[in-house]
Every structure is written in structure tokens, then in C-alpha cells.
């Protein structure tokens with residue numbers, strides 16, 4: 001066989017539909033994309049200025065160690081530079097973690113209805129994944145614990161979870177971590193932590209300080225508006241970091257991403273503005289959806305899972321014709337649901353208008 005069996009078995013990740021492609025295919029002038037949980041305000045302005053200042057340096061390779069960015073992250077989070085691995089988006093770090101820690105006969109435990117890359121990247125690496133069903137759209141940690149066996153090496157927890165927007169509390173995590181056998185590494189994927197507005201969200205860094213075997217993944221793609229540059233980081237104990245550093249490519253984080261990340265960490269105004277926009281936009285969409293008689297899942301992230309009561313692929317296609325890109329949840333096993341990213345107020349209004357229109361049409 002030319003192609004590896006595990007590669008043949010992969011169900012590839014389907015990204016949000018790009019704006020330009022939609023315009024071209026449907027002959028539309030105006031298209032809004034609320035499908036990939038990006039920042040609707042654009043990139044952090046401080047990051048943008050830093051990129052412009054650094055453009056003439058791109059004939060040089062980037063700093064393979066990411067010295068300044070790690071130093072800045074360490075200061076930002078009260079840790080040391082040795083606690084960080086930088087990645088080409090946090091996606092790459094999922095791969096790095098699997099390659100660093102897992103033997104061929106070991107498995108991963110995670111949930112159904114979660115970020116698909118855990119399973120896809122595990123499959124590509126020939127590693128087994130065990131999943132428990134969601135309970136009320138939330139990770140069911142008790143059920144996950146029952147799946148843990150002698151061969152379990154990694155546990156992936158997206159917190160908040162994508163695509164549901166739900167989270168596991170600090171109490172649930174405390175109990176879960178205490179019950180885990182030695183030698184299991186818990187990966188907290190906190191891509192959306194900047195949007196949290198609840199008091200009982202876990203302080204995952206405190207587990208690192210207690211010397212628990214954990215890895216935290218974060219990204220500049222969402223709140224900082226740098227998805228196109230590809231920049232994420234893993235936080236872990238220095239002993240683990242050393243080995244993860246062996247796996248990543250030497251120049252995995254490009255020069256512009258490094259300077260942009262550095263500047264974005266100091267852009268508090270932008271972060272505040274983004275948070276306000278998301279929290280207000282979410283409240284607005286909740287209210288309007290309720291008025292339309294639609295149910296949705298309460299989210300602590302920058303997106304909402306909406307029950308359309310109809311085949312979400314049809315709803316997606318119909319909305320596309322009106323220039324609104326959302327995400328249908330077929331691939332996640334949530335048939336009637338769409339996931340919508342909170343946009344600007346203008347985009348949110350257009351989304352609601354178009355959703356109302358397509359749901360009252362006969363077809364979907």
C-alpha cells in the first residue's frame with residue numbers, strides 16, 4: 001500500500017469557509033465570516049505596528065528559541081522562560097505533545113463533541129483515542145475517568161470547549177486530577193481563556209505550581225486577533241518542555257509572529273475592547289435568539305452553539321447564499337446545530353436577520 005493505513009482512515013479537518021472563496025463561488029460582494037472564532041476587530045494594533053517595523057527583516061530566519069517572546073510570556077504569567085514551548089498555532093503543539101509523550105500502545109482520553117484536531121492528529125500519529133459522550137453539552141469528567149486505563153498517557157480537555165462553549169469548573173477539575181493515576185498527563189487547551197467571565201473557572205497554572213503533570217495550551221489566534229500568523233504556546237514544567245522542544249521544527253514560529261505576539265501581550269486596550277465586544281454581543285444574540293424561539297447553549301467563549309431544529313448543513317448552505325458564513329456541526333455529531341462566532345454588532349444583526357429568514361423558508 002502506498003499510503004499508510006492510519007492516514008487512509010483520517011477524516012480530515014474541515015476549516016471554516018474562507019470569505020474570498022465564498023465571494024467568488026456565489027458572486028457575492030459582501031460576505032461576513034462568523035465560522036472560525038476569529039477576532040472581528042482585526043489584529044491587535046500594537047501587533048500590527050510591530051509587524052510593519054519588522055517586515056524588512058524577513059530575509060533572516062527567526063529566532064529558533066523565541067527568546068524575547070518567551071521572556072515576555074514568563075513575565076506576563078509569573079513563570080520562567082523554561083516553562084514555554086512556542087508553536088505554529090496551538091494546533092502544532094497538540095502534535096508535539098502526542099509525539100513527545102505517547103508510545104505506540106498508549107491511548108488518549110477525551111470527549112465527544114470537542115475540538116476535532118485531538119483525534120485527527122492522534123490518528124495521523126497512529127495513536128488510539130477513547131471518548132466519552134458529552135453530558136448537557138459539557139465534558140463528563142466522571143465518564144472520562146472510567147475510560148482511563150493502564151495505557152492512558154494523555155487527557156485532552158478543551159476548557160472552554162469548542163464547539164459547545166461550556167466549561168468544567170475548578171471544583172470538577174480538582175476532583176478529577178486527584179483521582180487520576182500517576183503518569184497521566186492532563187492537557188488543558190485554553191484557546192478561549194481570555195473570554196472567561198465566571199468565578200469558578202479553574203486556575204490551571206496553580207496545578208503547574210503544585211508540580212502536577214499538566215500542560216496548558218494557549219493561542220494568539222482568538223483574543224489577540226493573530227490567527228493568520230499562527231502563534232500558540234504550551235506551558236509546562238521545564239523537564240517536560242526540554243523534551244517537547246526536541247520535537248518541534250527549529251523555525252516553527254516565524255519572525256513576524258514572534259514580534260506580533262510580543263507586542264500583543266502589551267496591548268491591554270485591545271484586549272479590553274475585544275472582551276467588551278464579545279460579552280455584549282453574546283448577550284445581544286442570546287436575547288434575540290430567545291425572541292425567535294431558538295434554544296442555544298450558554299457559552300463562556302466567543303461563539304454560541306445554536307439549535308436550529310433543522311439539518312444544519314442545509315441551514316449553513318442557505319445562509320451562505322445571503323453572504324453569512326457560519327459553521328454547521330455535522331462533523332461534530334451535532335446535526336441540527338450551527339456554531340456562530342460573535343462578530344461586530346453589525347455582523348451579529350446580519351447573522352440574526354439571515355438566520356430568521358432561512359429558518360422561516362420551507363426548504364431547510
Ligand SMILES: Cc1ncc(COP(=O)(O)O)c(C=O)c1O
Pocket residue numbers: 036037088089090091092115158161162189191218219220221227230231232
Ligand atoms: C479548542 C481549540 N484549541 C486549539 C485551537 C487552535 O488554535 P490555533 O489557531 O492556535 O492553532 C482552536 C481553534 O479553533 C480551538 O478551538
